[in-house]
Amino acid sequence: MLNKILSCGLTGNFGYFHTKISILYGTKIVSGVNYKKKGHLCLNLPIYSSSFKSIKTTKCKISIIFIPSYYCKNIIIENIYSGIKIIICISEDINIFDMLKIKFFCQKYKILFIGPNSPGIVIPFYNIRLGIFPIKNIKIGELFILSRSGTLSYKAIKVANKLKIGQSICLGIGGDLIIGFNIKKFFPYFIKLNLTKKILIIGEIGSELESQFLKYKKIKIFFLISGIFSPLKKKMGHAGAINNKLNDILKKIKKIKKKFLILNNLNEIILIK
Incomplete structure (x- = not known):
């Protein structure tokens, strides 16, 4: 659980605000993604041009999504193909057809997907x-x-x-009409933490x-x-x-x-x- 985390949307106002709170809380967020701001620092974290480059460099296995809903499908699928295993999607109102594609890839590659609108x-x-x-x-x-x-x-x-x-x-687990969280499959993982x-x-x-x-x-x-x-x-x-x-x-x-x-x-x- 103490893995490194990629913040997608770190450079936006909303992502910046909540990523900062998480870092101060003790969460190990190590990088962000923004093609236009690649090479810059935000909250003293490196910004990469793509999820692939970020994950290759920082070895992240978890990502959090703060970006606008119409960009979510591409960035989430890129996350999956780059090696991310856990995705938390805060963005809401993702197009239903986009969400069905996201859900398909998550099931195919056994991704723990929380959200959208979570x-x-x-x-x-x-x-x-x-x-x-x-x-x-x-x-x-x-x-x-x-x-x-x-x-x-x-x-x-x-x-x-x-x-x-x-x-x-x-x-x-998400408030949109279609959510990606598979309760039967992943709920036991949370119970195995022996905290509950x-x-x-x-x-x-x-x-x-x-x-x-x-x-x-x-x-x-x-x-x-x-x-x-x-x-x-x-x-x-x-x-x-x-x-x-x-x-x-x-x-x-x-x-x-x-x-x-x-x-x-x-x-x-x-x-x-």
Whole structure:
């Protein structure tokens, strides 16, 4: 986990701001990419003309993407062919056809892809912050917070901090309609870090996210499902969530309740303690 990291978009205002916070937090970001600014330094880090040259020189295996969505497909595929194994994509609203191509290459070359429209990942024990997570309320602990919603993740961290519940991992898997994160395939890797004893899954009405965790019995899992009282057949803004029938969400809740505890709101995180 202590690998070197490439920041794609470091020279932009958004990428610069969050890369700087990550470096100050202790994350080992070593280079950036910008063809027009190749050879320059940014945050005292070298800027290369391509991912290939950056990876060849610095031996990075992880990259974070801050660039505009219409450039993402090319830079991500270049990352993959250059040898990157973990990609965290903060950019949002990537074209659906581009995302399908990205997903194809990630599956073909066994790439761990987080995003798009992800707040990233934070692992406090290793001082790793890749993305846009606010670190003010993040403390080392044993709670893994996983969500499609960045905002709900931030609020969960804040509430947990007030209750003196620390985090082992904070992970936003992405809020766009199509995401690249393969939960069944890669979730066990995070568990093998042996940092986590409890997991909070923040799900939503229009997703099968929760059902993919029902087989994990050796670890305590808690669920919070947002949007339960949303209007029927109305598309909600986040990830295209929609409640087609009232029974859909009730069936999901009933299925989860057989094995796990469902929180009514984030204030009930105290039950996790």
